[in-house]
Amino acid sequence: MPSFLRKFPFSLQILLGLVVGVLLGFVARANDLSWLTSTLDTVGGLFVQLLKLAVPPLVFTAIVVSVVSLRGVANAARLALRTLLWFGVTALIAVGVGIGLGLLTNPGRGVTLDTAGATAPERTGSWTDFLTGIVPTNPVGAFVEGNVLQIVFLALVVGAAAMLVGPAAEPFVAVNRALLEIVQKALWWVIRLAPLGTLGLIGNAVASYGWDLLAPLARFTTAVYVGSAIVLFVVYPLVLVTAGRLNPLRFYAGAWPAVQLAFVSRSSVGTMPVTQRSVERLGVPREYASFAVPFGATTKMDGCAAIYPALAAIFVAQVFGVDLTVTDYLLIAFVSVVGSAATAGLTGAIVMLTLTLSTLGLPLAGVGLLLAIDPILDMIRTATNVAGQALVPTVVAAREGILDREAYDSAGRRDVTDPVLPAKPTVDRPADDLAPNPA
Template sequence: MSSPSPAPDASAPKAPRRALAALPPFWAQILLGLALGVLFGWIARNWNVDWLGRTLDEIGGTFVQLLRLAVGPLVFFAIAVSITNLRNVSNAARLAGRTLLWFLITSLVAVAIGLTIGLLTNPGEGTGLTPADGARPESEGSWLDFLTGMIPTSVVTPFADLEVLQIVFLAAVTGIAALRMGERAAPLITFGETALALLQKVLWWIIRLAPLGTLGLIGRAINEYGWDLLGDYATFTLDVYIGCALVLFGVYPLLLRVVAGVDPLRFFRAAWPAIQLAFVSRSSVGTLPVTQKVTERLGVPREYASFAVPFGATTKMDGCAAIYPSLAAIFVAQIFDVSLGIQDYVLIVFVSVIGSAATAGLTGATVMTTLTLTTLGLPLEGVGLLLAIDPILDMIRTATNVAGQAAVPVIVAARERILDREAYDTATSFEIGEAAREDDAQEREPAKAGA
């Protein structure tokens, strides 16, 4: 008689997990997608392979659309829940104020770097571009739009039109009202936390598609613009990348070392998954779950990180709202032969520091650029000149944004003596799949405890 077959080991890893473990590291997948995107884009452009170009466009467009699909509800619940979480933090108002202060300080430093580089290199001179090459954007930004546009005309419209600033307004009002209601709002807060966890779970799935999205986005850019375009924008492109690199690898490490008293190399080792994902996805909000995971692993208390990171993902834009607009203003002024004076540079600083919320953590910085040009009285046709090269520039801008969104909470937590230094000193990088599984385990633990 045959012996009964042994019962399956519940602790044994399932086949899908074994398959995921067999995949190369996430950073290697990203690099592979980048290389294949360049190759396929070059083939599609130089050999006129229309079907390949359309395929790359569909892949890249679908990835961005998936990110944008999650943006509205994710921003709403992330901001609302983060505000309600402040009830669990001592000195919440002080922490919020210090966070905003450091956002402003780093933005001020970033815009100063952008202006300095622009004045030293004159990115608009000798490009061969003329005012006739520009075109007015379909949508514009102005201070009136910025101020009045914060208040939605209905509850549904901001989500349908993806007006992120209005969504932030609704979320802030909801979160503050829930705090004021106290225990009566407990069911609503529980629902919000559950909805946020669900949205983050879906976003983790989308994030895993980033290597494929990278292939499509890079391939589409190469196929559409080619390498010739870089010649006209060489100085401007280098300026943006150099400016962002100075902030990313100069300003943030200096602040971490001098102000927070921590090892900057440890920060970059732990934060690299968020930085690389931001580079390829071009979305601060899309990177939000990874950024928050990074920040918590660096020893920032979860209650504070859950406020500071979503807040930063919609307002902390050193790349898109500080370095880039300052360089863009100088570039457009030189193309259109407009002289800028001291008062204009002061206005650039003001717009960059105060108006960063207009970028709202989405791909591109058109709203912020039009806001800057409008304030300075520069022709909006200059935006048309900048849109041609924008996808290439947006990668480094978003990487800089996300690095700042992780660095500032570390700085504030260290200054307020709530940073877990042991966790910071032992923080390491992680795989995207590993982080998603950690979230699964954390979500299951309360359920097991209550069973």
């Protein structure tokens, strides 16, 4: 990266890449410059590939090390349960926003689309995906396929076994610690390329899709963006204030680099390293963040698994002339809260949407009507996902008294690419809380 760019904060670098990418995208689209579109696609695609390349070893080693380091923590199980509880609570609120907005805007009413040519996607979601998706057929396959949920499962089992084995497992744990440090160092070389990746990703999106495809689906697209904005800037701040007694402005100052990167990369898993760094900068202990963030990246999807399926189900029902009942809306809420775990490790919102439609008995061909604009919708969905993945660990840490308030209040004053200092213990924090057992 040119030295003069390092003088600018990381968030500003990404914003600059986004602006330049939009301009280049419009130039490529207006002048039909296929070579420029291809170049932007290549630059953005390579950046996402590099991010995903580092994710499997990062997730595995981080969870193994964190499990072993938590051997002396009395409240580890409580932290995990509280995290899952807040995942469910915030997802339920998000799906409520999606359903309410759908009933208010009627996104599919009056829309005239050719439903005869719409076909169901090749890959669909089902409730058995949770059982078949969480346990790999072999450990190598999980890493080859990049199935993060399976990697998390393997890491939890291996970490727990290493913890129980005790001193005999120390050489193995030491190797994982060393590998984790190496992966993190290499990964931050990739993260520093985010402004270039942003330029390519957003530029290709504008050049390939523009705004032409939005016309017949303008109401639905607007509803998805408005619903996500309500969750991002109304629901989440209220949760921070009421549940965590935290300043929302400080939260967004610390989490914004991850939200920005999620918007342009459209990958919660690819953004996970920045999300974890942001959460740690907000004062969440590293031992806890290394659990919560990987779990969130695979199961906490308020955009893709709550707001979007709710609005899309209402849209498809209205386009095909199907009346939804109160029971159907309750089913949408149930699928959104529970189903995100069932589709973890599979492809994005498409699988989640097919699961929702099949549960309601709606035509799966309706998914085909939305595929054309899916990349445009996926940007705001993923940004909402990642904001929620940062929110829950922060709120849980605040409620459990383990959040470093000083770090939280100063999060926005430091750049996300700077090193993270060890969290300071709070006054009301037990002496052995979240401290590795020296034995």
